[in-house]
Amino acid sequence: MQKNHFDYIIAGNGLAGLQLALAFAEDDFFKVKKIALIDKSPKIENDKTWCFWEKGSSKWDKLVFKSWKKGKFISGKKNIGLSLPPYSYKMIRSFDFYSFAKQKIKQNSNFTFILDEIDSVEEEENISLHGKENSYSCKHLFDSRIPKDFFKPNNSISIQQHFKGWMIETEKPYFDASEFTMMDYRLQWKDSTSFTYVLPISSTKAFIEFTFFTPFLVEDEVYHIMLKKYISEILKIKNFSITETEKGIIPMTTFPFENYNTKKITKIGTAGGWVKASTGYSFKATEKKVGQLIENLKEFRSPTENLYDKKFQYYDKIFLSVLARENQKGKWIFEQFYSKNSPQEIFLYLDEETEIPQDLRIMGSLFSIAFIKAFLKNLFK
Numbered sequence: 001m002q003k004n005h006f007d008y009i010i011a012g013n014g015l016a017g018l019q020l021a022l023a024f025a026e027d028d029f030f031k032v033k034k035i036a037l038i039d040k041s042p043k044i045e046n047d048k049t050w051c052f053w054e055k056g057s058s059k060w061d062k063l064v065f066k067s068w069k070k071g072k073f074i075s076g077k078k079n080i081g082l083s084l085p086p087y088s089y090k091m092i093r094s095f096d097f098y099s100f101a102k103q104k105i106k107q108n109s110n111f112t113f114i115l116d117e118i119d120s121v122e123e124e125e126n127i128s129l130h131g132k133e134n135s136y137s138c139k140h141l142f143d144s145r146i147p148k149d150f151f152k153p154n155n156s157i158s159i160q161q162h163f164k165g166w167m168i169e170t171e172k173p174y175f176d177a178s179e180f181t182m183m184d185y186r187l188q189w190k191d192s193t194s195f196t197y198v199l200p201i202s203s204t205k206a207f208i209e210f211t212f213f214t215p216f217l218v219e220d221e222v223y224h225i226m227l228k229k230y231i232s233e234i235l236k237i238k239n240f241s242i243t244e245t246e247k248g249i250i251p252m253t254t255f256p257f258e259n260y261n262t263k264k265i266t267k268i269g270t271a272g273g274w275v276k277a278s279t280g281y282s283f284k285a286t287e288k289k290v291g292q293l294i295e296n297l298k299e300f301r302s303p304t305e306n307l308y309d310k311k312f313q314y315y316d317k318i319f320l321s322v323l324a325r326e327n328q329k330g331k332w333i334f335e336q337f338y339s340k341n342s343p344q345e346i347f348l349y350l351d352e353e354t355e356i357p358q359d360l361r362i363m364g365s366l367f368s369i370a371f372i373k374a375f376l377k378n379l380f381k
């Protein structure tokens with residue numbers, strides 16, 4: 001049993017688990033801690049393309065596959081150029097992130113990687129974890145497993161960000177690799193919030209993703225129809241080959257993940273509510289939350305102190321409430337958002353770094369009956 005006892009166990013070696021482990025490995029304070037990372041997957045595939053914005057350079061730059069200083073938002077009615085500096089929009093392939101993180105963490109003898117699927121967890125004096133292969137125990141668990149209650153009927157407002165993307169290559173040059181497309185609404189699936197996202201890698205190579213923010217999911221065939229239509233009718237590309245595909249679902253939800261934290265279990269990543277409910281982004285939010293969590297542990301505070309911001313949770317709730325009830329409004333909402341605010345103001349707001357006067361200005365740009373109704377409806381909930 002002693003062999004399988006640790007100070008900390010991190011269940012899940014995904015984005016949150018590995019960012020947290022990297023932060024432990026980089027800080028001498030945690031050198032004395034025996035830490036295990038348990039995952040059911042060896043994390044050797046390229047299953048996600050992570051994009052995020054940030055100012056200037058950062059510790060992630062060595063992993064960046066491609067970055068852009070210019071973007072665009074297209075709605076048909078409006079074609080808005082987005083000049084990002086001092087921000088850039090950066091893309092990291094998950095395979096590169098997993099390989100880098102694992103190699104870095106393995107240089108520290110206090111870490112153990114374990115391939116196992118955790119079936120159950122019990123919280124007593126220590127935390128006991130029961131896996132398919134073995135049992136383990138620890139003093140504190142950092143847990144990226146999504147609470148089962150999330151999948152049961154509940155009172156939260158939830159929509160799904162779901163998408164399929166193709167990395168395509170063309171013989172002739174078609175793309176301007178210096179500018180990515182945040183959202184292109186020229187093609188939509190019925191009356192839903194759906195758009196195309198384009199990340200050009202070179203003049204002959206681009207990652208094209210058809211994305212929905214909707215209460216419903218669709219058959220695979222729908223993504224294929226929309227991707228083919230976008231490539232042939234909007235981009236006017238006749239011949240291309242698909243070299244990679246990506247498919248995913250990100251919950252956009254007001255589900256109270258933070259209620260699942262206990263004294264000895266800290267939920268992390270999606271399971272901890274670290275994915276921004278109104279956008280589905282979490283790469284940079286994870287970095288921020290990990291920084292706060294590390295500071296809390298070093299100051300012997302509760303790991304989750306200051307991890308959640310009620311103000312921004314409320315703003316996200318208003319937004320989700322509108323999209324869940326009036327899904328056809330997405331195009332109009334984002335058109336207002338991108339035409340009336342600068343990318344710098346938008347990024348600051350989405351990074352939850354704005355004060356109330358800036359928040360009000362941003363929200364003013366979305367001023368409409370739907371938002372007023374959602375604002376009042378959620379005020380006292």
Ligand SMILES: Cc1cc2nc3c(=O)[nH]c(=O)nc-3n(C[C@H](O)[C@H](O)[C@H](O)COP(=O)(O)OP(=O)(O)OC[C@H]3O[C@@H](n4cnc5c(N)ncnc54)[C@H](O)[C@@H]3O)c2cc1C
Pocket residue numbers: 011012013014015016017038039040041043047048049050051052116117118119144145246247248249250268269270271275280281282283284
């Ligand atoms: C395809 C895709 C693309 C995305 N793109 C972006 C983006 O561009 N920018 C952005 O900011 N966010 C993006 N996101 C959202 C978010 O950043 C990711 O979902 C992110 O991976 C969440 O981190 P996580 O650690 O919570 O989950 P994951 O990275 O999914 O990691 C969870 C880990 O837990 C393991 N696990 C689960 N259950 C068990 C168990 N019982 N026992 C053992 N191991 C277990 C899994 O194998 C997995 O490795 C994307 C999400 C998806 C799905």
